[in-house]
Amino acid sequence: MGACGSVMQDEALKEQARIHRQIEKSLEKKKSALLEQSVLLIGPGESGKSTVLKQIRAMCGGYTKHELEEKKLLILRNLWTFSDMLLEYVIKNYLDMNEADKKKYKVMIEELKFCVMSGGHMADELAETVKVFWLCAPIQEAYEKRSTYHLTDSAGYFFENIDRIKMPDFQPTNQDIVRIRVPTTGVVTADVILKNIKLSVIDCGGQRQERRKWYHYFDDVHAVLFVAAISEYDQKLVEDETVNRMDEALNLYHIVFNGKYFTKAACILFLNKIDLFREKVKSVSIKKFHPGFEGTNTAEDGAKYFRRKFRDGMHPDFKKRLYCHETCAISDQVQIIINTVIDTVVQENLKDTGMI
Template identity: 35%
Template sequence: MKNEIKVLLLGTGESGKTTVVKQMQILYKDGFNKKTQILFRDAIRNNLKKFIELLLEAVDRLELKLKKSNKIIAETFTQLNSSSEQENILSKKMVHCIVTLWSDPALKTAYKNRFTFQIPDNANVYLDNTLEISKHGYIPNNQDILGCRIPTTGINEISFHVKNFIWTIIDVGGQRNERRKWIHQFEEVLLLIFIVAINEYNQRLFEDETVNRLQESLKLFTKMVNNEYFRHKNCILLFNKMDLFEEKISKYDLNGCFPDYKSGLDCDDALLFITKKFKKPSKNSKRKIYLHKSCATNTQNIKSIFYSVKEIVTQEFINQLSFL
């Protein structure tokens, strides 16, 4: 279509690509219908049980101790979780287990050390609201849905009109086993948006816990910006989860990820260092890489970033049409 602008979202798993797509749904497609809200409600309820399961495993691995009275609660939770209890419905007994276990100091300590195992950074938001989520009439709002993590498999697209153009955003799974599908989406894409979860500099891949997440993201970005399809196209580099990065960098040094980093727990220095790392690999010196800092769950932040993206891409698109 002559007035269609195709944008490809790339990044590793958990980087926030799908959250950006959800924001497009909110900003340009009138949000989520009731059917979709129910799907996310079910996912959130299942996630609550998964979060407690992961935290109990971490408690054992970190050799932490549950309160004596909560050991029986943990056993009950495990039995309920492995039984044929209907999915998507939280029984009163299950809710009691989740609320009680989440209040245990051992699980709180495990959560503080969450970078050592695989659990979403916002799991606490849902666990803190277990009673509300378990209510019969609970329907997740936009913020609940934005924070809900469901791994992307396959290829998802969203199209919407902005002024005289149709924008098509293509989101593909970021985990390693999904990346072989990317090559089929490269043709006719005008812009690459590569999303980096910048806070993950001390975390490991879900699919390979020997690999640092930020190192994997840098390696993948290097490969993509020098791919034959994108070598001459501009790129938007989105440093996502900045709020979590700013919180983490005050406690955990970046040199655990990049040994050549020597500036300690300084947010500005760390950000500048990472920026240089990501801008260096491009072999095309004429290509522009536009950097934006984001928090993908913040609708106003993404709206502002997308406004800037629209201005850049629309002008480039018009220039291409004029050339043709």
Template identity: 30%
Template structure:
């Protein structure tokens, strides 16, 4: 091994130290650069968070609540059409598979009900068509999923549309349809059955009414944003509406959305007095709706939030009662069901207490002794949609003016011709909701407007969610109340 002089070793040590010193400087420089980059990214994220928060403060948050199939999603669509942009071609065409599925599901439901009710089809040809429809359903193929049916080739085939057209003309099918309150049938069934010849065309593009009436179950939280003018503010007001599924399994999601809500839009189907829940065939839909309303107004997280109630499907209510449905008898059954549930140990103590209070309210306010006034008649008739007033998506300016004139004339005619039993049923439902509020709040201010505090108010509106003019009028009326509440909450003066 060669010897190395001391001086050489010292030189090598100095070189090594120099290298190590340089490496240390490089390491320090690299760490400093990483730290600076991280600081820049952090500042950028902070600015984005502040910007997003600032933008969010511009939006008034509304929560759309109510039981399943009350019409919440239809109401959201109307808000988009009224205050947002019109549906584009892609959005309309995306609904075609769902419209076909609505037609298919409705006919399957009727055919199954015919078997249960022992209602025969009128001819061997009709039986063959019915069997073909059922063969493509979950009735004969339990392994089929809803997605399988949605994408089924049968639903776009000529045979499918021929089968539906012919079956809808069958007397047995019509008889089963007249008893639709006894099983689960989509509200849009008859509407789409009557339009099959249009829907089957290759060039078919859904109208706004088709999109509004198309039923797609809400299983997630849907957020809709739109801007609207306000009578006392120069700038538009921005709204954010959150729609959550109303089925029992979906309601657990509601509580996650209660923070910073300005108002709750509660949608109630007042035509469902003689129907049961899709998810529970033993529970009356109207009783469930009253129970959900009670839960919403007593939720501590919403104690200072205004409740705007949309009493929906007044057109179906009229159709049912004029067809012979007995509202009084249905209410008696609802009262008995509430009493049974109040003592049923399978329900929680909380639910039993609600059912007990609902039974008391129904017992203390009998329907048969309830009377309506001229003002009640006027309020209902003014809300009721004129025939075919909004079914034309491409009306000219003259057409819209004629529609308004037609509606005005129709309302005058409705005032004198409307069945008093229809008005009484709708008015009584509004009265029941007010009685529930009185039980909860122990305060009563006026006849149409209830306030628990300077911030919480209750409003009631008759609605037909598929009628644009009706919903526009209601939303315009609610808008001013919502904005006023919002300004009061953030401490701004209200004129």
């Protein structure tokens, strides 16, 4: 009987241990789930959303060798596209360029296209032609007018780095990668590990025709990061030349944060391209494009005005959960802000679950 009781006791202890292990395993899963955070990255086209995602990738170990090879081709593609846009502007606006040079640069553009299509790199002769093209007066004049025909500011960066880009062993740096311009179409999701957090970042295309896809991702996200280019207060949409880009960003922001969606998610606003904004306000009036602006035409007053405009149109429930940052997404310093944002997202969600 004693032996039988001992066996039964042993079996009971084993069963208790098994149940304890199951409970511990379940708790570990719950703990793990709390550290899985999802961020929806949205905003109008050309705002810098994808650049923010690239910075997050850089913080998490960067890119594979295969991905870097793809980035090299994208840089060449950008050079091809930028060259074509610049020359087209020169021709359409009758800037002072002789016919021989026009013909030479059209051939150059075709050679850049061939480099992209063949997956090769620039020969020295082609690179020298690109450098001469970039430095010639009509092209520089066209570049100065870039905001009127949607040429990105990154164009100058790549032209000025031709000597490095042309090298057969060229490896893109993080600064190269964040300046690559490829419009986001559809939805791009990146799952990364950052600060012991499994972070799922969902980057949705910002062009008007892409926005209908956003609503599929409005449920169950822990944070919404809305990116607006503050420097584009004087520019028009690519899709609609009658609409001011800042007005579009404000309208879109207020639709998203109208109280119907994201009732528990943290709301983060990046007023991006602050570096360009600080330069632009030195020569371009804010009031001319935004008559409600009453301050001095300075970066400080302008940023304060636009922050208020974004905040004022929000549903009251969101205002206390809004975190606004002025950013320059191409600068590695934005990684400090991203770290702060991630801490904020985690803290807000731990509060919601009663953990803190």
